[in-house]
Amino acid sequence: MTPKQFENDHSPTWQRLEGMIEQVEKGKPVPNVDELPTLFRQICHDLSLAQHRMFGRVLVERLNALAISGFRVLERRSSGGWERLWQMMMQDFPRAVRAESRLFWFCSVVFWLPFLAFVIITPFDPQWTMSMLGTEGMMSMEGMYGEGTNPREFMREEYGSDFGMFAFYIWNNVSINLRTFAGGLLGGVGSLVILLFNGAHIGAATAYVNHACNPQTFYCFVVGHGAPELLGIVISGTAGMRLGLSLVKPGSYDRKTALVLGGRKAMTLITGAALMTAFAAILEGFWSATPMEPWIKYTFGACMWAATICYLVFCGRERHEA
Amino acid sequence: MPTALADTLESVELADGVQIHLRVAGPAARSVAWLIDVLIFVAVIFIVSLAINLLSDLLIGEQVGQGLLLLAMFLLNWFYNVFFEMSGKAATPGQRHMGLKVVSVSGGPVRLPQSMIRNILRVVDFMPGAYLFGLTCCLCTSRFQRLGDLVADTVVVYVDKPQHEKAAMKVNADPLPPPLPLNREEQAAMLQFLERSPRWSDARKMELSDVLEPLTKRRGMGGLLDTVRMALWLQAGGGGRGR
Numbered sequence: 001m002t003p004k005q006f007e008n009d010h011s012p013t014w015q016r017l018e019g020m021i022e023q024v025e026k027g028k029p030v031p032n033v034d035e036l037p038t039l040f041r042q043i044c045h046d047l048s049l050a051q052h053r054m055f056g057r058v059l060v061e062r063l064n065a066l067a068i069s070g071f072r073v074l075e076r077r078s079s080g081g082w083e084r085l086w087q088m089m090m091q092d093f094p095r096a097v098r099a100e101s102r103l104f105w106f107c108s109v110v111f112w113l114p115f116l117a118f119v120i121i122t123p124f125d126p127q128w129t130m131s132m133l134g135t136e137g138m139m140s141m142e143g144m145y146g147e148g149t150n151p152r153e154f155m156r157e158e159y160g161s162d163f164g165m166f167a168f169y170i171w172n173n174v175s176i177n178l179r180t181f182a183g184g185l186l187g188g189v190g191s192l193v194i195l196l197f198n199g200a201h202i203g204a205a206t207a208y209v210n211h212a213c214n215p216q217t218f219y220c221f222v223v224g225h226g227a228p229e230l231l232g233i234v235i236s237g238t239a240g241m242r243l244g245l246s247l248v249k250p251g252s253y254d255r256k257t258a259l260v261l262g263g264r265k266a267m268t269l270i271t272g273a274a275l276m277t278a279f280a281a282i283l284e285g286f287w288s289a290t291p292m293e294p295w296i297k298y299t300f301g302a303c304m305w306a307a308t309i310c311y312l313v314f315c316g317r318e319r320h321e322a
Numbered sequence: 323m324p325t326a327l328a329d330t331l332e333s334v335e336l337a338d339g340v341q342i343h344l345r346v347a348g349p350a351a352r353s354v355a356w357l358i359d360v361l362i363f364v365a366v367i368f369i370v371s372l373a374i375n376l377l378s379d380l381l382i383g384e385q386v387g388q389g390l391l392l393l394a395m396f397l398l399n400w401f402y403n404v405f406f407e408m409s410g411k412a413a414t415p416g417q418r419h420m421g422l423k424v425v426s427v428s429g430g431p432v433r434l435p436q437s438m439i440r441n442i443l444r445v446v447d448f449m450p451g452a453y454l455f456g457l458t459c460c461l462c463t464s465r466f467q468r469l470g471d472l473v474a475d476t477v478v479v480y481v482d483k484p485q486h487e488k489a490a491m492k493v494n495a496d497p498l499p500p501p502l503p504l505n506r507e508e509q510a511a512m513l514q515f516l517e518r519s520p521r522w523s524d525a526r527k528m529e530l531s532d533v534l535e536p537l538t539k540r541r542g543m544g545g546l547l548d549t550v551r552m553a554l555w556l557q558a559g560g561g562g563r564g565r
Contacts (some may be wrong), residue, residue: 025410044340052503053340054556061507067342068429075430167389171396178400182445185469190446243473256472263473267435270442 001114001152010046014066015061017043021069038099040070057170091316093272096265099310103245106277107237110192111199113228118203132204138212141205145213145221149162161174166285173229173277177236181270186242187248191240214292223301224288239269276308330467331506332477334429342429343506349460351420352478356453358416363402370394381473400442407437417478427465427475443470497555498548500537510557516553558559 017039023030039182048064049055080087097104120131124203183190209218246262247255283304331343348565371391379389406414412432413423424432424440447456447468456468465477504512524546531549532541538548 041338044336044338047342048340051506054500054509064343067336067340068344071336071342071429072333072425072431075428164385164389164392167392167396171392175396175400179441179445182443185443185446185473201351209372260475263439263475264435264463267439 003050003053003059004054006046006050006053007059013039013042013045014063017066017070021066021073024073025069036070037074040067040074043067043070050199062208068130088268089272089275092268094312094315094317096268096272097235097238100242100265102270103238103241104234106189107195107234107241109235110195111234114196115203115206118200118207119210122204122207126211127210129204129207132200133208138208141208142213142281145209145215145218162286162289163285163287166281169281169284170278173232173281173321174268174274177270177277180233180236180242181239181266181273184237184243184266185245188241188244191212191244195233195237202230218299220292220294221288223297224304225280225283226301227280227305229284230277231312232277232280235269235273235276239266242266242269323403331510332479333506334427338430339353341395344425344429344477346465347420347422347478348466349411351422351480352417352460353453355414355420357412358419362415363398366398367395371442378541403441403444405433407432407559409453413481418542421481424476424478427477431446432474432476436476438472440474440476443473446470495547495551495554497558498551499555500552502537504556512549512553512556516550516557519550531533 001198017036020030020033020039024033024036043063043066047060047067050060052061107112118129118132133141176194179286180191180194183194206218209215243259243262246258250258253261328539332346333341333343374387374394403414406417407424411418411423411428412425417423424437426432426436444456444550447453447459447470449455453468457469459469459472460466463472465471466478471477522530528542528546531538531546534549535541535545538545538551540548
């Protein structure tokens, strides 16, 4: 059979598939669409034949392109939308955190150690804290939590409105989460550095408020959104470490496969962490700064911590997991 | 290191048992696409801030406008590429201009988690500046993947088929079918030999065709003639003796 004959015999099938793919990609309802897999398999067969019989580049390339687009259409899946997201947040994410509990605790230590170091050392030697925050940092801490001021007025001055504050926290905090995760690709070093630095910075800020400002205002402000925000950054670090460890310690896989598999696990973690931080930003923007009796703030804060921890520990748990 | 290849086609075997060939795009085309995207990015930020300025004077107040701008910056910064890669074309405007698109290494369409991973990890590829890590990684992997591509298991490929130049010189010889099936790389090498050989000396041509002695069973001028005849047979589309 010459290539010409081959082309003449089969091109009606090819044209049908070409037309069908075009229609499907436009999202129109296509008659006889259930024939698509059969047609696709026929094309695959023709392509193999043409390759084997060396029917020339033009023909092989046409069939190659057709097989690629057919494969693309057949493999197309919807991402599942909101339902999938809900399932991820209610099941996959808390499970993923529990599955990486050792890494999670490791990252928690990396984050909280510098925090505690600053808080403990400052009453004896405030120099470290002051140099960590710098002049501007100290001024803004005093502006927010000093005597006779409150965070709302200060942040309003900076960012205009509650919505402005919320937008700032999304832009700043979620970006930090994503960067913490990305830094993990450098063998985990990037994530650790960002975790250490953020722990140190937040620790210094807390210590400085204890030392020089009005702690009551500060704790009332942070207690509400602290749980999702701080756990969010630690889980981002965990995601980064998962990625870094697949590179450093690939186990029984080769490095590339380990990276791809680790990346999938880490993706669940970072998506959840980013959503937790976004949730914290809503609280921080619209709740934390509203003036209210301290006991209300503390009660709400305690509930948030309890709820966040319960969410991570119990949500999506299966019977055999316990 | 893999041996030097005749082209950048990446062969993938589908579950249906057939091999397809993806034409992987190199760093040069991708850099140009990136530059175009940066320009669009800057233009969009500029237009959005103008629009918000206008709106905030009229409707929403300056403070809310400021917040909207920050949110827009956040979304554009992290999700500009994801948005376009999840569209039907699987390419950003810059990539579309260069005729590129993003696909899974398996040849299938890129999925949302993959797209998000490869774009979040862009931060690392950019380090320590001007995509140095990404470029190094591209040049070290056979499929021109940057770090984000490696983790997400994606490649950037050309959309349309390459245009082939016909040989400029007419060669007077009868086409000859090769004694055994040649794979795609071997065919490509034969065709390129036919296209380029008019520019070489006879000695050089024979030196190269002598490599094919196992195929032609001849050396020197005879081997060269047979090589050219087989290449002609391939060029004519195989199967029949000329068209």
